[in-house]
Amino acid sequence: MTCAEAEQLLDSFVDAELPGSMLLEVARHAGSCPACDQAVREMTTLRESVERVVRRQVEGVDLSGVWPAVERRIGRSGTRGVWRHVPRQLPVWGAVAALAAGALLWLRTPQPETVRVTHARPNQAVIERLVSSEGARVGIMKDRKYGTTLIMVSAPGEDTGQ
Amino acid sequence: MKHQAARVVLIGLSAATVVLLAMAPVAHALSVQVTTVQASLEGPSDAQLLPFRPRLRRLVGYRAFRVIRVESRPCIWRTQEAFVIPGGRLLHVLPKGMREQAVVMQVQLLEGLRSLVDTDVRLQNRGVMLFGVDPERGPADGVLIIMLKAEE
Amino acid sequence: MAPSDWDLVQRVRAGNRDAFRELVERYQARIAALALGMLRNREDALDVVQETFTRAYESLDRFKGDATFYTWVYRIAYNLCLDHQRRDAKRRSVPLEVDDRGEDAALPLPDGPLQDLPFERTRDAEIAERLGAAMRELTPEHRAVILLREVDGLSYAEISAVLDCPKGTVMSRLHYARRRLQERLRGLL
Numbered sequence: 001m002t003c004a005e006a007e008q009l010l011d012s013f014v015d016a017e018l019p020g021s022m023l024l025e026v027a028r029h030a031g032s033c034p035a036c037d038q039a040v041r042e043m044t045t046l047r048e049s050v051e052r053v054v055r056r057q058v059e060g061v062d063l064s065g066v067w068p069a070v071e072r073r074i075g076r077s078g079t080r081g082v083w084r085h086v087p088r089q090l091p092v093w094g095a096v097a098a099l100a101a102g103a104l105l106w107l108r109t110p111q112p113e114t115v116r117v118t119h120a121r122p123n124q125a126v127i128e129r130l131v132s133s134e135g136a137r138v139g140i141m142k143d144r145k146y147g148t149t150l151i152m153v154s155a156p157g158e159d160t161g162q
Numbered sequence: 163m164k165h166q167a168a169r170v171v172l173i174g175l176s177a178a179t180v181v182l183l184a185m186a187p188v189a190h191a192l193s194v195q196v197t198t199v200q201a202s203l204e205g206p207s208d209a210q211l212l213p214f215r216p217r218l219r220r221l222v223g224y225r226a227f228r229v230i231r232v233e234s235r236p237c238i239w240r241t242q243e244a245f246v247i248p249g250g251r252l253l254h255v256l257p258k259g260m261r262e263q264a265v266v267m268q269v270q271l272l273e274g275l276r277s278l279v280d281t282d283v284r285l286q287n288r289g290v291m292l293f294g295v296d297p298e299r300g301p302a303d304g305v306l307i308i309m310l311k312a313e314e
Numbered sequence: 315m316a317p318s319d320w321d322l323v324q325r326v327r328a329g330n331r332d333a334f335r336e337l338v339e340r341y342q343a344r345i346a347a348l349a350l351g352m353l354r355n356r357e358d359a360l361d362v363v364q365e366t367f368t369r370a371y372e373s374l375d376r377f378k379g380d381a382t383f384y385t386w387v388y389r390i391a392y393n394l395c396l397d398h399q400r401r402d403a404k405r406r407s408v409p410l411e412v413d414d415r416g417e418d419a420a421l422p423l424p425d426g427p428l429q430d431l432p433f434e435r436t437r438d439a440e441i442a443e444r445l446g447a448a449m450r451e452l453t454p455e456h457r458a459v460i461l462l463r464e465v466d467g468l469s470y471a472e473i474s475a476v477l478d479c480p481k482g483t484v485m486s487r488l489h490y491a492r493r494r495l496q497e498r499l500r501g502l503l
Contacts, residue, residue, distance in 0.1 A: 053442045061346055
């Protein structure tokens with residue numbers, strides 16, 4: 001097997017998507033070719049890095065609220081299970097009561113959840129999304145000692161959109 | 163027929179009353195304070211800002227800080243509040259909920275109808291974050307600092 | 315022994331909501347990884363995760379079992395991410411880079427456990443930053459193929475089912491996306 005031939009198969013090799021015989025052939029070639037061996041190592045390292053970075057981000061996301069939120073939504077949409085058997089002609093008071101219950105549920109939704117906190121400093125702020133207008137310059141600064149975040153906006157001489 | 167209509171109205175009103183009563187405890191879900199500060203190269207500083215001076219100096223590089231407007235208001239989750247910022251600007255704050263003892267909110271700084279910045283932040287409960295608006299005519303004009311505090 | 319996805323689907327169809335909860339809890343972290351990788355915003359990603367499972371529940375009658383449950387759910391999530399990005403396309407995003415003006419404490423963005431060695435921490439942070447920037451430069455289709463393969467370990471056939479494209483397209487997208495990421499991370503890996 002030549003390097004050019006192996007190169008075509010390296011992605012499938014790393015992903016174990018090659019048939020056994022070809023897998024072995026590429027492995028043999030990579031074992032005796034430093035360039036292809038290096039290419040395989042780089043692809044493996046890239047995979048590990050992507051996986052580590054994304055997993056670490058997901059670890060920081062609190063998923064405990066997913067099911068309660070989904071349950072509320074599927075409860076409201078009422079297209080499955082017991083909801084299918086509810087008669088169509090509900091009395092007016094039933095609709096009012098359902099509306100009231102829905103409103104209550106909605107208003108109570110974002111009630112605080114107590115979750116363990118690590119490394120929290122008094123003013124710690126995490127910027128999760130930031131969009132600026134055309135022409136505006138935006139910078140984020142952070143005071144590490146106090147944890148205070150500053151979003152600096154510079155929007156020179158534009159109209160005020162009136 | 164008349165009796166039935168009256169009964170429906172009565173039940174509707176009762177339900178509405180129940181909703182309003184139930185809403186009462188959650189109406190004031192958190193308190194948001196917006197303090198606008200003028201930072202200048204020189205001059206006196208307000209005593210109430212003394213605890214903030216070191217970090218303000220480090221972050222924006224000015225020496226003198228004066229409070230020019232303070233607005234504190236109770237807010238309701240998922241309801242947008244507009245705070246007036248001197249100089250024809252508005253700060254829209256939309257508190258979304260609590261996560262890991264931090265207030266998750268959308269904050270938008272508007273100049274007229276133009277949105278200068280629109281951001282989602284997770285600010286530690288009772289914490290303060292800052293927005294700075296650069297001077298239009300140069301550093302001698304100073305800089306406007308908006309201090310945003312949220313407390314659940 | 316834990317019930318299979320198909321068993322749980324059948325139970326949900328019979329009106330058992332707890333069975334659906336089990337499916338949600340089984341796959342929520344994986345869907346979150348895809349949504350977070352695609353959108354790079356936690357609030358948006360959480361919205362997509364919730365919406366994905368809500369839609370899956372509502373359209374469960376249409377799930378015939380000819381694909382696995384998780385590739386079917388991934389497909390819903392992927393399409394929701396694309397919709398989200400289309401909606402946001404007109405807005406200009408500012409990269410979340412931070413200029414630190416102080417002397418101690420950790421970077422604000424990664425919430426995960428910190429490494430022990432300062433060098434490792436700095437290197438990891440740099441890889442995360444460069445990788446984040448490189449991922450943003452990829453098209454949503456290329457980003458999705460990288461996430462589904464490298465993070466979720468889906469096979470080419472499964473990715474092709476999620477993205478609704480031929481297997482050959484998956485292979486070429488994966489090849490292109492990997493080369494782009496390697497170029498951007500040169501010297502760090």
